[in-house]
Amino acid sequence: xxxxxxxxxxxxxxxxxxxxxxxxxxxxxxxxxxxxxxxxxxxxxxxxxxxxxxxxxxxxxxxxxxxxxxxxxxxxxxxxxxxxxxxxxxxxxxxxxxxxxxxxxxxxxxxxxxxxxxxxxxxxxxxxxxxxxxxxxxxxxxxxxxxxxxxxxxxxxxxxxxxxxxxxxxxxxxx
Numbered sequence: 001x002x003x004x005x006x007x008x009x010x011x012x013x014x015x016x017x018x019x020x021x022x023x024x025x026x027x028x029x030x031x032x033x034x035x036x037x038x039x040x041x042x043x044x045x046x047x048x049x050x051x052x053x054x055x056x057x058x059x060x061x062x063x064x065x066x067x068x069x070x071x072x073x074x075x076x077x078x079x080x081x082x083x084x085x086x087x088x089x090x091x092x093x094x095x096x097x098x099x100x101x102x103x104x105x106x107x108x109x110x111x112x113x114x115x116x117x118x119x120x121x122x123x124x125x126x127x128x129x130x131x132x133x134x135x136x137x138x139x140x141x142x143x144x145x146x147x148x149x150x151x152x153x154x155x156x157x158x159x160x161x162x163x164x165x166x167x168x169x170x171x172x173x174x175x
Contacts, residue, residue, distance in 0.1 A: 019055035076101030082163030
């Protein structure tokens with residue numbers, strides 16, 4: 001997607017559908033250093049745990065179904081478009097950064113492209129937005145420095161309900 005080829009890839013709960021499971025992998029010359037082939041010992045609390053592995057396999061089977069990634073990305077795009085429209089309709093200068101199904105709203109007048117730009121965001125305004133969205137049953141990250149994740153489980157109705165709540169909240173947000 002971004003043309004970046006990492007030396008190592010690490011994944012957390014996402015590969016277990018929320019169950020505590022993680023995984024990593026990389027180029028052969030790096031992975032060959034991990035025991036029993038090499039000197040680097042690696043262990044984990046749930047390494048090889050049958051429940052965690054079953055959850056991981058079930059998650060991978062779901063993700064392999066046709067259209068899962070496309071539908072998730074489309075829902076993410078719809079959410080971002082709806083949030084940007086809700087901000088514009090409310091006359092609020094804010095940014096919605098996104099990639100794929102991930103997004104983050106910054107209550108900042110200028111584009112947020114780095115840490116310094118993010119730090120200029122109005123965190124008190126975000127805190128109010130967060131609480132009001134929570135009061136409407138929409139669970140967001142409590143910090144505007146975290147991403148919102150649209151998952152394969154989110155439906156069109158979920159996205160529309162979120163956009164509707166955002167429209168309502170943004171119209172009444174304190175200046």
